[in-house]
Amino acid sequence: MRQDSLGFLLADVSRLMRRAFQQRLEGSSLTLAQARALVYVSRHEGIRQVDLADMLEVQPITLARLIDQLANDGLVERRPDPADRRAYHLFLLPAASPHLTAIEQVAAAIRMDALKDLDEAEAEILMQSLKKMRDNLCLR
Numbered sequence: 001m002r003q004d005s006l007g008f009l010l011a012d013v014s015r016l017m018r019r020a021f022q023q024r025l026e027g028s029s030l031t032l033a034q035a036r037a038l039v040y041v042s043r044h045e046g047i048r049q050v051d052l053a054d055m056l057e058v059q060p061i062t063l064a065r066l067i068d069q070l071a072n073d074g075l076v077e078r079r080p081d082p083a084d085r086r087a088y089h090l091f092l093l094p095a096a097s098p099h100l101t102a103i104e105q106v107a108a109a110i111r112m113d114a115l116k117d118l119d120e121a122e123a124e125i126l127m128q129s130l131k132k133m134r135d136n137l138c139l140r
Contacts (some may be wrong), residue, residue: 037066041090049088050083
């Protein structure tokens with residue numbers, strides 16, 4: 001039997017968590033892509049649209065369509081960048097709050113499922129290890 005590599009395990013876990021999130025989000029007015037964009041805007045309020053596209057690993061035109069949908073739904077707004085007339089900064093609107101609450105509830109349920117056979121100490125070690133790995137790779 002071949003041992004799983006770290007990269008494949010991380011990719012599989014990520015894919016399965018996204019799938020579970022998409023399934024549990026069914027019935028919501030948001031797509032998974034819209035939910036991800038909304039969460040990132042909430043974590044980085046005022047972010048430039050082009051920087052958000054980079055964080056989400058999507059093309060700027062793809063993100064522009066996502067933001068158009070979120071703006072049309074009254075969840076985010078674009079504000080012009082005073083230093084660059086081609087750029088926009090993104091901000092949440094009050095209507096985003098219930099959507100973010102629902103997203104967090106779905107994420108918490110998935111997190112519980114994913115960590116259910118780990119005790120508290122194991123879960124903490126896992127989280128700390130993943131954070132260290134992320135930090136190590138961000139330094140390059």
